[in-house]
Amino acid sequence: MVFQNLAEKLQATFKKLRGKGKLTEKDVQAALKEVKLALLEADVNYKVVKDFVGKVQERAVGSTVMESLTPGQQVIKIVNDELTQLMGGSKSELEFAAKSPTILMLVGLQGAGKTTSVGKLGKYLQKQGKQPLLVAGDIYRPAAIKQLQILGERLAIPVFTMGDQKNPIDIAKAALSYATSNNHDLVILDTAGRLHIDQKMMDELKGIKAKINPDQILLVVDSMTGQDAVNVAQNFDQTLGIDGVILTKLDGDARGGAALSIKAVTGKPIKFVGMGEKMDALEAFHPDRMSSRILGMGDVLSLIEKAEANMDLQKALSLEEKLRQNEFTLEDFIEQMEQVRNMGPLDQILGMIPGIAGANQLKNLQVDEKQLDHIAAIINSMTPQERRSPEIINGSRRKRIARGSGTSIQEINRLLKQFKQTKKMMKQFSDMSNGKMKGLRKLPFFN
Amino acid sequence: MIDFFKGKNAQEQEQLKVEKNEQEGFFSRLKKGLSKTKNDFINQVTTLFSSSGKINEDLFEQLEEILIQADVGVATTIKLIEELKERVKQDKISEAAELSSVFKEELSRLLQDEATGLDIKPGLNILMVVGVNGAGKTTTIAKIAQRYKSQGKQVLLAAGDTFRAAAIDQLKVWGERVGVNIIAQQEGADAAAVTFDAIQSARAREVELLIVDTAGRLHTQKNLMEELKKVRRIIEREAVAAQTQVLLVLDATTGQNAMNQAKIFNEAVNVDGIALTKLDGTAKGGIVIAIKNELGIPIKLIGVGEQAEDLQDFKPDEFIEALFSE
Numbered sequence: 001m002v003f004q005n006l007a008e009k010l011q012a013t014f015k016k017l018r019g020k021g022k023l024t025e026k027d028v029q030a031a032l033k034e035v036k037l038a039l040l041e042a043d044v045n046y047k048v049v050k051d052f053v054g055k056v057q058e059r060a061v062g063s064t065v066m067e068s069l070t071p072g073q074q075v076i077k078i079v080n081d082e083l084t085q086l087m088g089g090s091k092s093e094l095e096f097a098a099k100s101p102t103i104l105m106l107v108g109l110q111g112a113g114k115t116t117s118v119g120k121l122g123k124y125l126q127k128q129g130k131q132p133l134l135v136a137g138d139i140y141r142p143a144a145i146k147q148l149q150i151l152g153e154r155l156a157i158p159v160f161t162m163g164d165q166k167n168p169i170d171i172a173k174a175a176l177s178y179a180t181s182n183n184h185d186l187v188i189l190d191t192a193g194r195l196h197i198d199q200k201m202m203d204e205l206k207g208i209k210a211k212i213n214p215d216q217i218l219l220v221v222d223s224m225t226g227q228d229a230v231n232v233a234q235n236f237d238q239t240l241g242i243d244g245v246i247l248t249k250l251d252g253d254a255r256g257g258a259a260l261s262i263k264a265v266t267g268k269p270i271k272f273v274g275m276g277e278k279m280d281a282l283e284a285f286h287p288d289r290m291s292s293r294i295l296g297m298g299d300v301l302s303l304i305e306k307a308e309a310n311m312d313l314q315k316a317l318s319l320e321e322k323l324r325q326n327e328f329t330l331e332d333f334i335e336q337m338e339q340v341r342n343m344g345p346l347d348q349i350l351g352m353i354p355g356i357a358g359a360n361q362l363k364n365l366q367v368d369e370k371q372l373d374h375i376a377a378i379i380n381s382m383t384p385q386e387r388r389s390p391e392i393i394n395g396s397r398r399k400r401i402a403r404g405s406g407t408s409i410q411e412i413n414r415l416l417k418q419f420k421q422t423k424k425m426m427k428q429f430s431d432m433s434n435g436k437m438k439g440l441r442k443l444p445f446f447n
Numbered sequence: 448m449i450d451f452f453k454g455k456n457a458q459e460q461e462q463l464k465v466e467k468n469e470q471e472g473f474f475s476r477l478k479k480g481l482s483k484t485k486n487d488f489i490n491q492v493t494t495l496f497s498s499s500g501k502i503n504e505d506l507f508e509q510l511e512e513i514l515i516q517a518d519v520g521v522a523t524t525i526k527l528i529e530e531l532k533e534r535v536k537q538d539k540i541s542e543a544a545e546l547s548s549v550f551k552e553e554l555s556r557l558l559q560d561e562a563t564g565l566d567i568k569p570g571l572n573i574l575m576v577v578g579v580n581g582a583g584k585t586t587t588i589a590k591i592a593q594r595y596k597s598q599g600k601q602v603l604l605a606a607g608d609t610f611r612a613a614a615i616d617q618l619k620v621w622g623e624r625v626g627v628n629i630i631a632q633q634e635g636a637d638a639a640a641v642t643f644d645a646i647q648s649a650r651a652r653e654v655e656l657l658i659v660d661t662a663g664r665l666h667t668q669k670n671l672m673e674e675l676k677k678v679r680r681i682i683e684r685e686a687v688a689a690q691t692q693v694l695l696v697l698d699a700t701t702g703q704n705a706m707n708q709a710k711i712f713n714e715a716v717n718v719d720g721i722a723l724t725k726l727d728g729t730a731k732g733g734i735v736i737a738i739k740n741e742l743g744i745p746i747k748l749i750g751v752g753e754q755a756e757d758l759q760d761f762k763p764d765e766f767i768e769a770l771f772s773e
Contacts (some may be wrong), residue, residue, distance in 0.1 A: 228702075
């Protein structure tokens with residue numbers, strides 16, 4: 001998960017604080033030292049850490065905190081506040097030009113993920129009703145133009161290119177007039193990756209900026225970047241004046257320190273985060289939600305949004321009814337499973353549930369999505385009648401289902417057994433809520 | 448706040464003068480490429496050592512700050528400083544200036560490794576190149592290919608990145624520029640199958656160095672790591688007699704995450720060495736020290752620029768010497 005290491009360390013530190021009825025200044029200092037080390041290990045810039053710890057300390061040792069009934073909680077709240085502030089306070093929206101087209105220009109080091117981000121951003125804004133045009137401005141890296149063309153084809157978004165023999169400034173200019181005459185209200189310009197200290201290449205960017213006057217210049221930063229992230233961001237900002245940051249590759253186990261440092265040092269907000277290989281894996285960045293994810297408080301808001309975007313309300317209502325009537329079948333089961341999977345990779349979803357993010361038993365949990373594929377294959381190999389009444393599945397049916405799904409009879413037995421238990425469990429729960437308390441005695445934890 | 452930042456501008460100007468020097472020999476290239484690293488990292492250290500007078504706790508704290516800002520990492524930094532303190536006590540060092548050579552020694556001992564560069568033997572050599580997205584795998588491969596081609600070796604490339612859009616084309620362009628053949632299938636093909644083809648082809652053409660490109664993958668993607676293991680198995684099965692090395696490409700700007708990358712790639716496919724790329728930026732490359740310290744994986748190559756000659760063998764002694772020289 002994102003920030004896993006940092007989250008674990010901070011939560012362990014706060015566990016110690018939480019239990020205490022009284023806090024001494026020493027307790028706070030000890031805790032803050034651990035916070036400091038955790039942040040440094042997470043690649044947060046050294047100077048930013050120093051400032052951060054100083055600010056928290058100043059607020060935490062005041063009398064209102066120390067004398068409150070829950071000093072530990074108060075300190076955690078302060079850390080949460082400051083962490084949110086550090087990442088930019090509230091969500092930063094992308095601004096669109098009053099006069100069409102809006103021009104976005106993506107810049108950054110080699111390998112940060114610019115071309116992929118151009119594609120993702122195109123898709124993200126297309127979903128919001130924009131008519132994007134992607135512009136292949138990286139004439140240096142071999143096949144960079146081809147890469148963007150392929151992405152555009154997959155996304156059904158037009159890509160403007162003039163090959164790799166024209167000057168990027170001319171390409172950008174030509175793309176702009178093409179966009180205007182073809183009714184594109186959004187132009188996203190890819191640029192070649194470059195070192196922030198490469199004067200000649202930075203001058204090229206300045207030239208493009210002067211010619212096409214982009215509405216927003218977004219710096220693409222790899223979330224795995226170390227202490228250098230701050231230098232890179234500062235240099236790009238001083239040379240070009242960036243408007244925001246896209247943080248990429250956050251789906252790995254990046255410590256994410258860059259996210260915490262860049263805003264603090266440049267004052268420029270993180271606007272989007274790249275969360276995976278797929279083209280729709282781009283999300284708006286919410287500092288408050290990210291902060292509570294780091295502190296293990298989960299991110300229920302994002303979870304609900306994801307659920308709303310991907311789940312069918314009608315189906316959910318009818319499912320609830322079925323559960324009440326104990327008519328839950330394997331058909332419902334698979335439908336439910338598909339809906340949850342639509343929301344994204346399971347480990348990301350689990351990370352948003354409060355208490356789970358940092359839970360130790362889940363630390364090494366690898367959600368095996370293949371296992372779910374097997375279950376889906378098994379259920380899909382059943383006849384509708386078998387799905388509705390699994391009890392009719394005898395030996396020869398099991399053999400047929402195993403063959404059909406490419407699994408084994410043991411796997412089918414296991415699934416049927418699990419389903420039976422789930423159903424039993426559900427019946428007990430629905431009895432419980434219907435006031436028939438006798439079901440309780442059957443649950444293992446009431447023995 | 449921190450006095451060693453003051454001297455930086457003057458140093459940079461001095462560096463510009465050095466860069467005007469058109470002699471582009473090995474040493475000057477290394478020095479030029481590392482100039483940023485040197486300025487930001489070691490010169491801070493030397494200035495710190497020579498300016499502080501008597502050794503005190505403040506000095507160690509400042510040293511800690513510099514090391515951490517160089518991405519050395521908390522654990523390794525603490526270890527280095529503990530060792531330094533130990534030496535100070537043992538050898539009864541009291542002057543800060545003396546610390547410089549002691550510190551150099553400690554670093555040198557840590558980075559020492561018997562074999563450096565790539566070990567290319569007679570017969571078929573297979574080099575499997577792995578790493579996360581955007582680390583610089585394909586560029587590194589092109590540079591290695593060019594180096595051995597110019598030494599008169601038969602080089603063949605296998606386009607094993609069948610995942611990223613246009614990755615195959617990127618390698619093809621490089622193949623043409625460098626003038627080496629490339630074995631490729633279409634996008635989405637099985638990387639292990641491409642590797643299999645390439646090995647057969649390498650045998651038939653009596654190739655001496657086969658370089659297998661692989662798709663960039665985050666080390667946390669379990670299924671992609673499994674695919675990587677499969678490619679490695681195919682190499683082992685099909686080319687028993689060949690000498691196989693796995694090279695992990697690491698971006699020098701990467702922070703502590705590089706440690707995880709090294710760990711997990713090593714567990715999956717047994718990494719023989721590291722190529723550290725993009726050392727020509729302002730990234731300090733301190734993670735090299737941490738990786739060698741914690742995992743013992745040697746650094747084989749460093750990339751200090753765009754040109755083919757900018758890929759160099761990592762030589763710890765020269766590396767440290769270049770870091771320390773004014």
